[in-house]
Amino acid sequence: xxxxxxxxxxxxxxxxxxxxxxxxxxxxxxxxxxxxxxxxxxxxxxxxxxxxxxxxxxxxxxxxxxxxxxxxxxxxxxxxxxxxxxxxxxxxxxxxxxxxxxxxxxxxxxxxxxxxxxxxxxxxxxxxxxxxxxxxxxxxxxxxxxxxxxxxxxxxxxxxxxxxxxxxxxxxxxxxxxxxxxxxxxxxxxxxxxxxxxxxxxxxxxxxxxxxxxxxxxxxxxxxxxxxxxxxxxxxxxxxxxxxxxxxxxxxxxxxxxxxxxxxxxxxxxxxxxxxxxxxxxxxxxxxxxxxxxxxxxxxxxxxxxxxxxxxxxxxxxxxxxxxxxxxxxxxxxxxxxxxxxxxxxxxxxxxxxxxxxxxxxxxxxxxxxxxxxxxxxxxxxxxxxxxxxxxxxxxxxxxxxxxxxxxxxxxxxxxxxxxxxxxxxxxxxxxxxxxxxxxxxxxxxxxxxxxxxxxxxxxxxxxxxxxxxxxxxxxxxxxxxxxxxxxxxxxxxxxxxxxxxxxxxxxxxxxxxxxxxxxxxxxxxxxxxxxxxxxxxxxxxx
Numbered sequence: 001x002x003x004x005x006x007x008x009x010x011x012x013x014x015x016x017x018x019x020x021x022x023x024x025x026x027x028x029x030x031x032x033x034x035x036x037x038x039x040x041x042x043x044x045x046x047x048x049x050x051x052x053x054x055x056x057x058x059x060x061x062x063x064x065x066x067x068x069x070x071x072x073x074x075x076x077x078x079x080x081x082x083x084x085x086x087x088x089x090x091x092x093x094x095x096x097x098x099x100x101x102x103x104x105x106x107x108x109x110x111x112x113x114x115x116x117x118x119x120x121x122x123x124x125x126x127x128x129x130x131x132x133x134x135x136x137x138x139x140x141x142x143x144x145x146x147x148x149x150x151x152x153x154x155x156x157x158x159x160x161x162x163x164x165x166x167x168x169x170x171x172x173x174x175x176x177x178x179x180x181x182x183x184x185x186x187x188x189x190x191x192x193x194x195x196x197x198x199x200x201x202x203x204x205x206x207x208x209x210x211x212x213x214x215x216x217x218x219x220x221x222x223x224x225x226x227x228x229x230x231x232x233x234x235x236x237x238x239x240x241x242x243x244x245x246x247x248x249x250x251x252x253x254x255x256x257x258x259x260x261x262x263x264x265x266x267x268x269x270x271x272x273x274x275x276x277x278x279x280x281x282x283x284x285x286x287x288x289x290x291x292x293x294x295x296x297x298x299x300x301x302x303x304x305x306x307x308x309x310x311x312x313x314x315x316x317x318x319x320x321x322x323x324x325x326x327x328x329x330x331x332x333x334x335x336x337x338x339x340x341x342x343x344x345x346x347x348x349x350x351x352x353x354x355x356x357x358x359x360x361x362x363x364x365x366x367x368x369x370x371x372x373x374x375x376x377x378x379x380x381x382x383x384x385x386x387x388x389x390x391x392x393x394x395x396x397x398x399x400x401x402x403x404x405x406x407x408x409x410x411x412x413x414x415x416x417x418x419x420x421x422x423x424x425x426x427x428x429x430x431x432x433x434x435x436x437x438x439x440x441x442x443x444x445x446x447x448x449x450x451x452x453x454x455x456x457x458x459x460x461x462x463x464x465x466x467x468x469x470x471x472x473x474x475x476x477x478x479x480x481x482x483x484x485x486x487x488x489x490x491x492x493x494x495x496x497x498x499x500x501x502x503x504x505x506x507x508x509x510x511x512x513x514x515x516x517x518x519x520x521x522x523x524x525x526x527x528x529x530x531x532x533x534x535x536x537x538x539x540x541x542x543x
Contacts, residue, residue: 134340139253166230167230221391222384278498390416489505
């Protein structure tokens, strides 16, 4: 926009320009100058309030200078533009002084820009190159680097070690013993009385002993049950690890889809800005030619500013989505990300995996985990009950024994013993009851999980079907909105209607664009939700 104010005196007139000397306003300034030149002997052009001059504006300034107009300017940028337009060959003393100042300023600016370019080049060299990520790459990185996935792996490894500990109770144990002791015994404390004629004590004497010993369970039903329970706990931990992986894939896919949605919103907002700019230019041209009104131009400008605000919000949302994706992938926070699957956001592929509830019961890692927990609880109950049964254990050892290291002889001892619990103070009964309660609790959790899985499968299936139809309707809506904008624009250009219809059509197009992007996002998200509901998340997105 450019404001032209004419200040007339007795012998001269001044054209005061405020704003941007560009586009259609260049011709407007030229017309005003021609009109004032016919009325006054001298015409001054005041450029102090001009903020921008395009190529056409510079050409006009050159033309005005050659025609005898006096150009008034104070700012450094305006002076430089005027000096370029006037040229040094036709400069007056005042203009020569201005051009000298311009040369100094130009030299300073050149030095400044050289330093800035050097610094920016150094900064760019230090910046990391953007990583190109497809959805498949993002899922692979999340499964490899995310801390939650690593925690699941460690928990599974811990359960495996617990199983090894339980198995060790059923394996032989061996050790090697070395001892050298000196003893002195009191006869009275050993036999209950003194013996006349004998010393009151025995010793001191040395006892040296060295050799291996071993022990092994022969029959231990409780230990076998504890081993089986540990195996089931290991299976439960593996299923838990797979559940964490499925959740991580879902989170990554959802975050990636959210970033694609934000990118689509940025692109749509930019497209609408281009349209709004074209409609604003059309309204301004029609106003200039007398076919339009100022309110039409104002409405078009308001719509343009609204679309620019939408673009700023969409760009921020896109940046935030990339920040969240970088966190899920455990990337360096300074690492830029570029999405390589932007076009796949607008695709609606068929869901090729069977989405039945029965299949979900069979393959969902949560069901496998709770089934393993139930079996582990049952084995713990057996272990508690088997504490009532006898256990048999064999022990033995071979030693080199003597009163000194040089006087020893080989000795050995082997034995088999049985332990039959008679009274344990109610401990075994309490452990058995506790195990029964744990079984009932896990069974209730299993029933609740089955209901939850059934709900998730049915909900995701319904949402996927609904989203598919929404995409079809949204695609049709965007086509109709584009046709509405075209027709409204033609009617406005023909003078049949004002641009209220154009603004309304722009709003309709904006809503249709948002509806299309939202429908596509819901379709892709529902597809991911259904894959998670039936336990096929990793297999679908890591192919």
